[in-house]
Amino acid sequence: MAASTHTVTNQVPPLVGYDVFGTDRVLSEAVARHAGPGQLDGIRTELTALGRAAGSAEVTEWGRRANEHPPVLRTHDRYGNRIDEVEFHPDWHRLLDGAVGAGLTDAWGRPAGHLRRAAGFFVWTQAEAGNGCPVSMTHAAVPALRAEPGLAAEWEPRLTSHRYEPGPRPAAAKAGALLGMGMTEKQGGSDIRANTTRAVPLDAAGEYLLTGHKWFCSAPMCDGFLVLAQAPGGLTCFLVPRVLDDGTRNVFRIQRLKDKLGNRSNASAEVEFDGTWARRVGEEGRGVRVIIGMVAATRLDCVLGSAALMRQAVAQAVHHATYRRAFGAELIDQPLMRNVLADLALESEAATTLALRLAAAYDADTEQERALLRLAVPAAKYWVTKRCTPLVAEALECLGGNGYVEESGLPRLLRESPLNSIWEGSGNVQALDVLRALQREPAALNAFLQEVxxxxxxxxxxxxxxxxxxxxxxxxxGIEARARRLVERMALVLQGSLLVRWAPPEVADAFCASRLGGDWGAAFGTLPHTLDLAAVVDRAGVGDPAVVDRARPAG
Known part of the structure; x- marks a missing residue:
């Protein structure tokens, strides 16, 4: 009886076999807008190859398996020797190989390097977000290392290499290396000036021994780590190699891996230093100043990562509504569902447009653009990462019960969605950083006001x-108590300005009517019904259904 009645109808096929880059009109237009003369064709070629890989059934399975089989800590070998290794599923390594091979750690000094790298990071994050952590830190470490030219000359070619070589070997013996970081300690959290890890100088210039702990060490399988410790001259930045040049393991004791809500494919650890050899990066007492370049770059990756999660959630919701029928019609043609999808699409487009504008500012590298980044990055990091979780939750609801099931992939996106609002400083940290820039750096406010x-x-x-x-x-x-509201307004005005200039009229009109005009409810799906919502939703789809390797289901 079960076999004869079990006929599957009106189920939506998986969104696989498509080009994540080429079918994203907002991302493609942003890349074309910001690419310099003669750059666009090469960038498109690279991103199309990456987009097809990211949307393939094979890479989608890599992401699923890497999260279903999280990393495992091996503190000792069978003989009792301390090894402190983290064991990953093979698909984790395949994902990292794809990211590094696509140049997602290689932006500094390349023509349009930050634009192409940001777009690639955006695309690959949609396949699997956890591998973005070591990729982001490796990319962001480059400006910090340049505070010590000798170290930069040694490490930068490894970090920007397109070769992924895992395993505990000296970095000098590898064609490519990854870099993590360890800033946070138990007693201080975001207050890194409260760090207690000590650094004792050795006779050799620039060499130290570290003793202390790190409460969060991101990606502990990397080849090296940037850490902060208290040297005789104050809080200082150091590079800690995982394996020393003679092949012996540095003292890097992994006490445990964090059991996290999301980001489960990636490892985050508590580590102890006990006479751990390190090299100084920059001057003693200047650790915060050295590390700030890395923090700014990783904050932009938080914006990109959240925007990518939002885009994937919207793509899944629109795809589902295109093929699912209820009450005699496709969901996408029903006015209330269309309103929800349009609202989600607006949020996603605004996030993508802002993220790529900031990446282009890195490439321009003028005084004006650097000043803009000083305010716009923390403001964007605050707002875009805050909007990610409610958007993903609403997109999940568009799939109904199917969205709540792990096989849909939406629960994994939902667990991932709060991460970027916490990483590299929570919302309060970002808001206070904006206030500091407003009070101390008038050029930053001037650049921001010129932009909007x-x-x-x-x-x-x-x-x-x-x-x-x-x-x-x-x-x-008395602005501190209302800092969040101020930063929210700054981000919305900046997004509105970008969309008015660059988005289609129906998108800009809907954004301004809702986010800036006040005619918008607390939940998604409350846009004014007089807007051209069908055009907004159509823009957020994956384009011609033929580009997806699927057959339209019967029923």
Whole structure:
């Protein structure tokens, strides 16, 4: 009886076999917008290959298995020797090999290097987000290492290599290396100046022995780590190699791996240093200043990572609604579902557009663009990462009970979604960082106002929002308690300005009407019904259904 009645109809086929880059109109347009003369064809070629891989059934399975089989800590070998190794599923290594091979650790100094790398990071994160942690830190370590030119000359070619070589061997013996970091300690959290790890100088210049602990050490299988410790001259940055040049293991005791909500394919650890050999990066007492370049770059990757999760969630929701029928019609044609999908699509497009604009500012590297990044990165990191979790949850609901089932992939996105709001400083840390920049760096505010002002006069709702923001910025007394609201407004005005300039009119109109005009509810799906919502939703799909390797289901 069961076999004769078990006919599968009206089920949506998986979204696989498609080009994650080429079918994303918002991302493709952003890359074309910011690429310099003669750069676009090469970038498109690279990203198309990566996009097809990221959307393939094979890589989708890599991501699933890497998360279903999380890393395992092996503290000792069979003979009782301390080894402190982390064992990963083979698909984790395949994912990292794909990321490194695509140049996702290689941006500094390449033409349009940050643009192409940001777009690639955005694409590959949609296949699996956990491998983005070591990729991001390796990429971001480059500006920090440049504070010590000798170290940079030695390590930068390894970090920007397109070769992935796992395993505990001296970095000098590898064609490519990855770098992690360990900043946080038990007693301090985000207050890194409270760190207690000690650094004792050796006779050789620039060499130290470290003693202490790190409460969060990201990606402990890397070839080296940037850490902060208290040297005689104050808080200082150090490079700790995992394996010394003579092949012996440095003292790097992994006490345990964190049992995390999401990001389960990646390892995060508590580690102890006990006479651990390290090399100084920059001057003693200047550790925070040295590490700040790394922090800014990883914060941008938090924006990119959250925007990528949002894009994948929206793509899945629109795909489902395109093929699922209920009450006699496809879900995508039903007005209330269309409103929800359009609202999600707006949030995703605004996040993507902002993230790629900031990547382009890194490539421009002018005084004006550097000043813009000083304010825009923490503001974007605050807002985009905050919007990620409710968006993914709403996208999951679009699939109904199917979205709540692990096989859909949406639960994994949901568990991943809060991470970037915590990593590299929580929301309060970002908001306070924006306040510091406002109070101490007038050039940053000037650059920000010039950026949002480029769209003034194009939409009255944006103009009013800019005026309101200026009024709030005119009086910063007692601002700390309302810092989150201020930073939210800054991010929304910046997103609105970018969309008014670059997005199709229906997208810019819907964004300004809801996010800036006040006609928007607390939940997704409350856009004014008079807007062209069908056009907004259509833009968020994967394009022609023929590009996805599937047959339209019967029923």
């Amino acid at each position: 002002g480029a769209a003034r006069g194009a939409d009255h709702r944006l103009d009013n929002a800019i005026k309101g923001l200026l009024t709030e910025l005119a009086d910063l007394s």
